[in-house]
Amino acid sequence: MNDIARAAGVSQAAVSYAYNQPHKLSAARREHILTVAAELGYAGPNPAGRTLRTGRVGAIGLLITDTLGYAFDDPAAVQLLKGISEVGEFAEVALTLLPCPLESPRLTEGGGVLVRGAVDGFLAYAMPDGHPGMATVVARGLPIVVIDGSDLGHLPRVGIPDRKAAREIAAHVLGLGHRRVGVLVDRLVPDGAAGPVTPARERAARDLVNKERLAGYRSAFRSAGVSRRETTVIEAGGFDYAASRAAAAALLRDRSLTAVLAATDVLALATIDAATELGLRVPRDLSVTGFDDIAEAAKADLTTVRQPLVEKGRQAARLLLDVIAGEQATAVTLPTELVVRGSTAPPRRR
Amino acid sequence: MNDIARAAGVSQAAVSYAYNQPHKLSAARREHILTVAAELGYAGPNPAGRTLRTGRVGAIGLLITDTLGYAFDDPAAVQLLKGISEVGEFAEVALTLLPCPLESPRLTEGGGVLVRGAVDGFLAYAMPDGHPGMATVVARGLPIVVIDGSDLGHLPRVGIPDRKAAREIAAHVLGLGHRRVGVLVDRLVPDGAAGPVTPARERAARDLVNKERLAGYRSAFRSAGVSRRETTVIEAGGFDYAASRAAAAALLRDRSLTAVLAATDVLALATIDAATELGLRVPRDLSVTGFDDIAEAAKADLTTVRQPLVEKGRQAARLLLDVIAGEQATAVTLPTELVVRGSTAPPRRR
């Protein structure tokens, strides 16, 4: 900026004004400065300098568990991203992706992107309880909005009534007459383990969404008088189709099941595929429900819980921007809706 | 940092060393400084200060045409993102999403994220020729790597041999005996227009990938003696399923067609859906080919061109990081492969 000022024969402050406060300069002078800048290949104020001075970065960070690859594999996450980015674009705020694999030691160290990343605030998406990245980010003292995770007792949060919605869809299935019902969850504890869920593991659950949905199913089972022993719960250990399919196959080894409650649509779609492979017809031989209502759910005629994924992203981004602007934050719970389609029916008579 | 230094009874430089050059301090002193910092709620060096001093941000920007929503709707783009983010995570570099809608005046103005965004370099993904955002970014003088777009004559680029691969898959279809072949492209000119492509519009094409693929088809047609008049080309005007489906429906109004060459898998899948709705069976009544080999292509048994989407992202990110590190850049062309599946067959005899 000094070079430009010298070349244009003005003060360095005038150059700054040319970019930031045009009204403080005569039009001719401003024009002159901008022309000189263009000639010298100066593209405008350096972001780092501006940030240091103003304290505003113009970017928000999105914390995602695991690698970004995971996030992009999950259609529900992609919808959420759409909503977030809509708001960001409108507000001229960039979105910085901050992947937080659980194992990385760099999560808490100074070198990592969580500590070093220049952002004005964080959106923490589906972070499991006790994730070290969360503590790192809280320590930075910047505004944080939680999406689908624990609010740590004090953070503003955007989510849906997972437990209630899960109870509702389970009640729908039980209401059709099913008693032998299997349950599929993504992941309760982020340790990569997959397979049947023990009571101890269920108590140790750290992924709030899966935990709450499972709790909702349990609640419906209790109300319907289905005992804990009668229900099998399988954890996929991951969010991708392959893990989902394997979990579904494991669950369907129990041929007495007449229905499967899947905690996500991806799990449900994998269940339908696995059932088809076994020669089972949905819903004649097996009722299947999902959760989220991603685009594929409608195509597969899946009974599921609709949640406003894009809107969730929008609201979270707006909330964060509000907090950054110094406004008061309030928790937001968005409505869900039970969508009954063709993948559920009464159990076949023996 | 000054506050911490005072509280710890050391120089401000010592605090900096505690975070950045541990070996310059005795272990005890470092420990002491870090403890005091934790007590005072200091989370480590301020990113803006560090960036201003070192000139390194620790983030790369990804330029995407249109809104991010578009990008996330496109499975091919999502795969690319996966590859990019893999490299970023490994190198501890954050990925900043920089959407560049064509219409926005802020693209070139000082207030926009393109001018203001703090990054060490840019990845320009599928930017159409002449996009104003590209000029803005070039003006910043930071390293740029182009993916699937024009290299502007001098930028390092990562891509695939679109024209050659398109010629190959077209030759496959023509080799099966098809003569009445329709073509579907996403978008030639980013003006939102959709419908039949005139010669003038084809010449004015600014989306390099679509342009090249179309040129490849044309080349195969010429070799097979299929005249320009015999082929209809329809432009969808967008990348999403809805636009694709509408374009497919428009193309299939011509009932004499026995095959459709779609420039992307999304277009091809939409074509299969549209054909099914019309009561046409694939491939018996209509052969359909795609391009990209996204996950859904295999499920739909689609004949297509496989390109290494994730690897493309990886290579581009690595290349950019190399250029940022001061290394020499070279253009990268990744291999493609014709994948013949069940969506193509000889035309039915009349």
Added chain:
DNA sequence: CTGAAAGCGCTTACAG
């Protein structure tokens, strides 16, 4: 409308 000046928070070469 213009210019001189302070200071945002940091890293590192330098002298001790």
Added chain:
DNA sequence: CTGAAAGCGCTTACAG
């Protein structure tokens, strides 16, 4: 191993 100092590029309050 430690401290004093310069300077990265910027914005804005202040005096003229």
